[in-house]
Amino acid sequence: MASESIEGSPSERMYAALRAAVLHGEFAPRQPLKPQELATRHGVSLAVAREALLRLVGEGLAERLPNRGFAVPETGAARWRQIAEARALTEPAMLRLAIERGDLEWEARVRAAHHRLAGTPPYEDDRDAPYGEAWAEAHRRFHRALLEGCGNDVLLDGFDRLWTAGELARRWSGAATPDRDADAEHRALEEAALSRDPGKAATLLRRHILRTVDALTRLP
Numbered sequence: 001m002a003s004e005s006i007e008g009s010p011s012e013r014m015y016a017a018l019r020a021a022v023l024h025g026e027f028a029p030r031q032p033l034k035p036q037e038l039a040t041r042h043g044v045s046l047a048v049a050r051e052a053l054l055r056l057v058g059e060g061l062a063e064r065l066p067n068r069g070f071a072v073p074e075t076g077a078a079r080w081r082q083i084a085e086a087r088a089l090t091e092p093a094m095l096r097l098a099i100e101r102g103d104l105e106w107e108a109r110v111r112a113a114h115h116r117l118a119g120t121p122p123y124e125d126d127r128d129a130p131y132g133e134a135w136a137e138a139h140r141r142f143h144r145a146l147l148e149g150c151g152n153d154v155l156l157d158g159f160d161r162l163w164t165a166g167e168l169a170r171r172w173s174g175a176a177t178p179d180r181d182a183d184a185e186h187r188a189l190e191e192a193a194l195s196r197d198p199g200k201a202a203t204l205l206r207r208h209i210l211r212t213v214d215a216l217t218r219l220p
Contacts (some may be wrong), residue, residue, distance in 0.1 A: 010044045013043055015032070015052040017042060022072060023167060033062055033070040038069045060165025073165070077213075083166045084213035090162075091209065092202035094147045094155050099198045102149025107194055113138070113145035114190045118183060142186060146205075166212075180211065 018038070021027060033056075039049035056062035062070050073079065098106065117138040124132030131139075140163060140219045147159055185208050192201035 002204045007072060011048050011051055014038075014042050014044050014048050015055050018052050019061060022056065027072045029072055029074055031072045031136065032068075033072065035069065058161070060161055061168075073168070074219065075140050080166070080213045083162060084210055087159075087162050087166060088206045088209045090158065091143075091147060092154070094150045094159070095201050096198040097152065098147055098149030099193055099196055099201060100143075101151050106145075106149035109148065110142075110143045110190060110193060113142040114186060117142045117186060122182075140167075146189065185211075 018033075027033065031128065033051060033053055035046055035049040038053075039046045042049070053062055054064075057064050057070070060073065063073050066069055102110075109142045117135075120132075120135045120138040122131050124134070143163070144156070147156065150156070185204070189201065189204050189208065192204055
């Protein structure tokens, strides 16, 4: 009998379930994530539950509290302004590098990623989540494709972590900004990047990043 695949292992299933629960708002901000309680609920060992929680910490979807275990991150305006500030400082600089260093293969990846994003419906059925999972993944891939031409894995690893941490903010603010033309913003980003205009592309990306947190901080 073949051994269980990594994707189907208890550790991977536990991590995937917890990640989805946090992103979908099933836990309140600052709510404790108790390893033993979660292990019992999901029918796994305490070690598996702690491993999954540590992976969420690495992604910015959980916090490790000194002597107090784990908790869902704070979702207040100050937290998301910090994430947006970090992204607005680093990603435009990465995009400038990508425009300088990116080759034809990079251009093709950007075009393909934007084509998929533009063709993916943002909503799925009647779900309460502001955006569907397919759109969220296409959105992430487009933004990462824009930056991959920079050729710096350290910077790209930082992007991955900040993106995941900021995903909660995007989902929260998305429903509050229905008049936002995200399609036009993404199209303008693609055009500026592929026309090799680093100044315009960097300005558009910074504005795009900050619009989400600005909308969020206007919420009551």
